[in-house]
Structures are given as structure tokens and as C-alpha cells.
Amino acid sequence: MKLKPCYQILILAAIVLCVYYPALSAGVCSVDDPRIIAAYNAGAGKTLMDLFRPSGTYYYRPLIELSYYLDNLLWSMHPRFMHLENILFHALNTMLLFLIARQVAAAWSIKAPWFPLAGAMLFAVHPINTEPVTWIAGRTDPLAAAFVFAALWCLLRSxxxxxxxxxxxxxxxxxxxxLTKEVAICFLPVAMLLAACWPAPARSRRIVLLVLAGVAASCGLLLSILAALSPTLSVSNLLGNQVGGPLAALRTVTAALGFYLKKLVVPxxxxxxxxxxxxxxxxxxxxFLLLVPFxxxxxxxxxxxxxACAIFLLPALVVSLGHVAWTPFAERYLYLPSAFMCLGVAGQASVLLERGNRQRWLLPAAVAIAVIAGSLTVQRTFVWQNNLALFRDTVGKSPGFGAAHLELGVALLLKGELRHGREEIETAERLNDRPSIRSLIKQNxxxxxxDEGDYQGAREYFFRNFDSLDQAGPEFLQMLVKADEGLARQAADAAVRDGIYRGMIGTYRLxxxxxxxxxxxxxxxKVAQERGDRAEAMAYFRQAVREAPADTHYRAAATKMLQRLEVGQ
Structure with a gap:
């Protein structure tokens, strides 16, 4: 049976849409997605120039920022449309991989007619790709892969x-x-590898290799200059959190390589x-490292x-050394490597089946594997449907990771399960070793x-963490005021209540x-007015009216209160 390439492409697109259809209802993941939506919505005031201006962090990804910027312009950051984009990028990548496989099959004289379809189908349904496709913030990998695959197709055409x-x-x-994600830099060594091994005229290979080597040298020089000029981009800063010296770093990287190789085969x-x-x-x-040269x-x-798969794993190995991401190891880093692994498996299977004149077995075998893998991918996509299910699953598999307990605790709080949410966040506080989320844990x-009405407990927790009001940030001071408001309402003694009010005024002043x-x-x-101190209340209201923007609601309220107090003098 023969099927035109255009129909095979349509089948691949349909498979992706069927497998990832549940992701349209996945909503907003509490890790990174709210930050992205807040940063690019209409109120954030970002301009096109802002997108292309370096931010001074590890990352310079203006095209991924541009995609979120367009999300706001086109559909106001609606999660369903943003998930649909990720799915469509994955469908596009699957189709590009099919086209790449067709060129590879022709060059290596693979006679099994279903090799391109089989390889692309395995990539389409591989469970390891659920995270980058289903997570809004995971878009960096599918979008970068689209450019890499398109570039690779052009290279192979050449x-x-x-x-x-x-x-x-x-x-x-x-x-x-x-410009979408740094991992795309690995295209250069992969392109040079393919050019060196490609069964093509020697003249063509030599010229392509020469051009690619020149581009690689230019990129290396540019990166060296950037690293020298920017401490943020330096290797020493990236690896600053690594403990144990070079030997420990080597052990970490090597173990990460073995882990990722296993994940590609058994995810x-x-x-x-x-x-x-x-x-x-x-x-x-x-x-693997010993066998690769042979x-x-x-x-x-x-x-x-x-x-090629191993080369695209290199950035993930570097990330395992430092705290530059939410976790040092992640399934989304395998998006690009999984494509080459799937093609390699399908290609090797084609060669072996050709030797036994059993090429027709390739498609049924690929379909059987794809059905199993696709069903598992669908199940995983349902886990991503809501934060509570996702982080219950995450905590069950990584019970020692404090940040996961924090996210689960917040999800439980939003469901109204205050006691269980508090327990999870307390677990996060006990396990956490990351300064970046320490304050967030304490805030929660x-x-x-x-939320439980434990105002005295909230006040005591504040002073367990801060020796004085000056040490606390505004978010903690605002919560201290709320705690004092609750205590003031509960206070039966007027003198006690007056003391609380004095403290609240001091907190508001700070x-x-x-x-x-x-x-x-x-x-x-308002608090001074509650205390009965008219002069102090008038002084605060006057200053508020003088400094408040004209369009604020409280400026008019402060004006009215000031007038009433002045009339009563």
C-alpha cells in the first residue's frame, strides 16, 4: 500500500491534535505561567523595543517574548489559545521531521517506505514531550525546535x-x-556532523563544512566577548552554586547524561x-561515551x-550544574534530542527489517508502539489539567523537593483546604534550600x-522571621497590618486596642x-481617626490628598474625610 507524502503529513497532524486535545483545557500552571501572563498582558506596558533589549539575565530570548507579546495582541493571553499554539508548534515540528526523514532515507538508501512516517509518528506521541507541549512556559522548546528543524531541512536540501x-x-x-532558545546553538555541531557523514559529492560537503566552521568560529568569538563583558553570562557565575569542585561537576554531568539517555528510551x-x-x-x-567513537x-x-541526539543533550547537562531553572533536570530538555532518537530508532529498525526482507513490518510495529505511547501521553496530559493534580503527582515522585510542596500547598489553599495547604507549605519551608523561594514560602x-483568622499567630510568625519592621518587605508589612486589624477588632480592652492602632500607624508610615x-x-x-486623634488624622489626610494621583479613588475619600474633620473643629 502506498500513501502520498501529503496524506502522511495530514495523518501526522491529526495524530498530534488527537493526542494533545486535552491540553486545551489545561489552564494556567502556577509555575512561570502567571508570571508570563502578567508580564505581557495589556497592563504591563511592554513595547516591541523592550522585547529585543537585553535584560541582564542568563537568557536572551526575544522571539519567545515576541510570541507572548502577540498572544496578548491577538487573544489577550487566553490560556486555551496559548495551549493551542504549543500543540500547533508540535504538529509543525512533527511534519518537518517527516520531511527531514525523507531526505535522510534518500541519502542513506533506506528502502523501507514507511521510515519517515514511523520516525515522525514516534516523535509525535513520545510521552517525554508532554511537558513542553502542555505547559505554556514550555513553549521555548517547540518554538526553537521549529527553527532548528527548518534550518536542518534547508541544510540537507543543500x-x-x-x-x-x-x-x-x-x-x-x-x-x-x-534568538528563541540557546539550545539552538547545537544546530552548528550537528550540521557539521551531518555534512561530514552525508553521502553527497565531496565538493559540496567541503564547502558546507567550511561555511559552518566559519559560522561556529564567529559564534564562539561572540560568546567569549559577551562572557567577558557580562558577569551574568560568565561560566564561573553559572556554576557558582556547584559544590564539590570539578570532580563533583563531572560526576553530576555524567550521571545526568545517563539519566537522560534512559529517559529517552524509558521515559x-x-x-x-x-x-x-x-x-x-x-x-x-x-x-555510551566509550561506544560512541567506535x-x-x-x-x-x-x-x-x-x-546528534547526544549533542542536543549538552545544554541540559550544563543546566544540571547550576540553579538557573526551576529544577536542575527536566523532561522538556529532551524535546529536540527525542526527535533524533526517534528517527535513529526508526532508521535502524528499517535497516534490520530490510536485511530480512520484512520492510512491511515497520509500519505495524510503529503504529503499535505509537498507540501505547500515545495513550500514555494522553494520560499525562490529563495530569496537567489542573495544578492540584499536577503537584500531587509531583510531590509523590519528588517528596524531598520543597518548591513542589509549596506549589501543592498553594493549590490546596485555592481549593479551600486550608489545613492541608498549610501543612504542605510548612513542609516546603522545612525542605527548602533555595533562597529564591524562601520569601514566597514565608508569605504564604x-x-x-x-485566612484561618489566626491573627495572633500571623503576628508571632512575622516577628519570628524579622527582628524589626525595617527588615520586612512591603508584602510582609501589609500582612502585619491585616493581622493587627483583626486583633483590634477582637480586642475588648480600649487601651489594648489603642496600642494596636498606634502600631498600625507606625507600620503604614514605614x-x-x-x-x-x-x-x-x-x-x-483612617486609623488615627479610629483612635480619636483628629489632628493626626487631618495631617495624614492632607498629605494623602496632596500626593495622591487625581484619578485614585481614595483621594476623593480622603478629601471628604478631611472636610468633615475640619468642620467639626
Whole structure:
């Protein structure tokens, strides 16, 4: 049976849409997604120039920022449309991989007619890709992969047709990929590997290799200059949190390699927060590194694609050394490597079946695997339907990861399960070793005490963490005021209540000094009025009216209160 390539492409697109259809209802993941939506919505005031201006962080990804900017313009950051984009990017990548496989099959004389369809189908349904496709913030990988695959297709067209003109769009697409996510830089060594091993005219290969080597040298020089000029981008800063020296770093990277190699073949258990890997993964990593040189000598398709897979794993190995992401290990980093692994497996299976004249078995075998893998991917997609299900799953698989307990606790609080939410966040506080979320944990623990009506407990928790009001940030001071408001309402003794009010005025005064927000002056005036101190209340209201913007609601209220107090003098 023969099926035209255009129909095979449509089948692949349909498979992706069917498998990932539940992701349309996945909503907003509490990790990174709210930050993205807040940063690019209409109120954020971002301009096109802002997107392309370096931010001074590890990342410079203007094209992924542009995609979120367009999300706001086109559909106001609606999660359903943003999920649909991710699914469509994955469908596009699957189709591009199919086209790449067709060129590879022609060059390596693979006679199995279903090899391109089988390889692309395995990639389409591979469970390891659920995270980058289903998570809004995971879009970086599918979008970068789209540019990488398109660049690779152009490169292979150049090698296959001996027309160097295809190199120009290949290099342009490569640059666009790098501007989407740094992992796209690995296109250069992979392109050089393919050019060196491609069964094409020697003249064409030499010219392509020369051009790619020149581009690689230019990129290396540019990165060296950037690293020298920017401490943020320096290797020493990236690895600053690594403990144990070079030997420990080598052990971490090698174990990460073994772990990722295993994940590509056996992706389970799927986990959103992988905070550590076993030292046993050193074994497969070392075996792989020992076998690769002998494997590459054959220049077989499986060897070349396996090496390409390993090259695209390199950025993930670097990330495992530092705290530059939510977790040091992540399934989303395997999006690009999984494509080459799937092609390699399908290619090797095609070669083996050809030897036994059983090429027709390839498609049924691929379909059987795809059905199993696709059903597991659908199940995983349902886990991503809501934060409570996702983080219950995550905590069950990474019980020692404090940040996961924090996210689960917040999800439980939003469901109204205050006691269980508080327990999870307290667990997060006990387990956490990351300074970046320490303050967030404390904010949530103080907030849950307020939600429970434990105002005294909230106040005591505040002073357990801060020796004085000056040490606390505005968010903690605002919660302290709420705690004092609750205590004032509960106070039966007038003297006690008056003391609480005096403390609240002091807190509001400090909030004003820290934020320069006149609303805190207005609040101070209201508290002073509650105390019966007319002169102090009038002084705060006057200052609030003088400093508040004309369009604020409390300016008019402060004006009325000031007039009433002046009339009563």
C-alpha cells in the first residue's frame, strides 16, 4: 500500500491534535505561567523595543517574548489559545521531521517506505514531550525546535541537491532559533556532523563544512566577548552554586547524561520536578561515551542520529550544574534530542527489517508502539489539567523537593483546604534550600494564618522571621497590618486596642517610606481617626490628598474625610 507524502503529513497532524486535545483545557500552571501572563498582558506596558533589549539575565530570548507579546495582541493571553499554539508548534515540528526523514532515507538508501512516517509518528506521541507541549512556559522548546528543524531541512536540501543557495535560509533560521532558545546553538555541531557523514559529492560537503566552521568560529568569538563583558553570562557565575569542585561537576554531568539517555528510551516515571538523579546512571553514560567513537566510525544513519541526539543533550547537562531553572533536570530538555532518537530508532529498525526482507513490518510495529505511547501521553496530559493534580503527582515522585510542596500547598489553599495547604507549605519551608523561594514560602505561611483568622499567630510568625519592621518587605508589612486589624477588632480592652492602632500607624508610615504609595497615608489617617486623634488624622489626610494621583479613588475619600474633620473643629 502506498500513501502520498501529503496524506502522511495530514495523518501526522491529526495524530498530534488527537493526542494533545486535552491540553486545551489545561489552564494556567502556577509555575512561570502567571508570571508570563502578567508580564505581557495589556497592563504591563511592554513595547516591541523592550522585547529585543537585553535584560541582564542568563537568557536572551526575544522571539519567545515576541510570541507572548502577540498572544496578548491577538487573544489577550487566553490560556486555551496559548495551549493551542504549543500543540500547533508540535504538529509543525512533527511534519518537518517527516520531511527531514525523507531526505535522510534518500541519502542513506533506506528502502523501507514507511521510515519517515514511523520516525515522525514516534516523535509525535513520545510521552517525554508532554511537558513542553502542555505547559505554556514550555513553549521555548517547540518554538526553537521549529527553527532548528527548518534550518536542518534547508541544510540537507543543500547537501542533497548540491545547491549551496539553501545554506542562506538555513543559517538565517539557525539565528532565529538561537534568538528563541540557546539550545539552538547545537544546530552548528550537528550540521557539521551531518555534512561530514552525508553521502553527497565531496565538493559540496567541503564547502558546507567550511561555511559552518566559519559560522561556529564567529559564534564562539561572540560568546567569549559577551562572557567577558557580562558577569551574568560568565561560566564561573553559572556554576557558582556547584559544590564539590570539578570532580563533583563531572560526576553530576555524567550521571545526568545517563539519566537522560534512559529517559529517552524509558521515559517513566514522568515527573515535573526532578531534583536529583541516582549515581547508578553513571554506568549507562560511561558505556555510551566509550561506544560512541567506535559507533561513529561506521558513519551509519543510527550512529549519526545518535550522536546528534547526544549533542542536543549538552545544554541540559550544563543546566544540571547550576540553579538557573526551576529544577536542575527536566523532561522538556529532551524535546529536540527525542526527535533524533526517534528517527535513529526508526532508521535502524528499517535497516534490520530490510536485511530480512520484512520492510512491511515497520509500519505495524510503529503504529503499535505509537498507540501505547500515545495513550500514555494522553494520560499525562490529563495530569496537567489542573495544578492540584499536577503537584500531587509531583510531590509523590519528588517528596524531598520543597518548591513542589509549596506549589501543592498553594493549590490546596485555592481549593479551600486550608489545613492541608498549610501543612504542605510548612513542609516546603522545612525542605527548602533555595533562597529564591524562601520569601514566597514565608508569605504564604503568614497569609494562610490570616485566612484561618489566626491573627495572633500571623503576628508571632512575622516577628519570628524579622527582628524589626525595617527588615520586612512591603508584602510582609501589609500582612502585619491585616493581622493587627483583626486583633483590634477582637480586642475588648480600649487601651489594648489603642496600642494596636498606634502600631498600625507606625507600620503604614514605614510602608509609605518603602513604597512611596500615598494610599498608606490615607490608611494612616483612617486609623488615627479610629483612635480619636483628629489632628493626626487631618495631617495624614492632607498629605494623602496632596500626593495622591487625581484619578485614585481614595483621594476623593480622603478629601471628604478631611472636610468633615475640619468642620467639626
Amino acid at each position: 547537501l542533497s541537491t548540491d545547491r549551496l543557495l539553501y545554506l542562506c535560509p538555513a543559517l538565517l533560521l539557525f539565528v532565529l532559533g538561537v 517513566f516515571p514522568l515527573n515535573f520536578a526532578i531534583d536529583a538523579v541516582s549515581a547508578l546512571y553513571l554506568v549507562p553514560a560511561i558505556l 559507533w561513529l566510525k561506521k558513519r551509519s544513519l543510527a550512529a549519526v542520529l545518535g550522536a 505561611l503568614m497569609a494562610v494564618r490570616l 510602608l509609605y517610606l518603602k513604597t512611596r504609595d500615598p494610599f498608606n497615608l490615607y490608611q494612616s489617617g
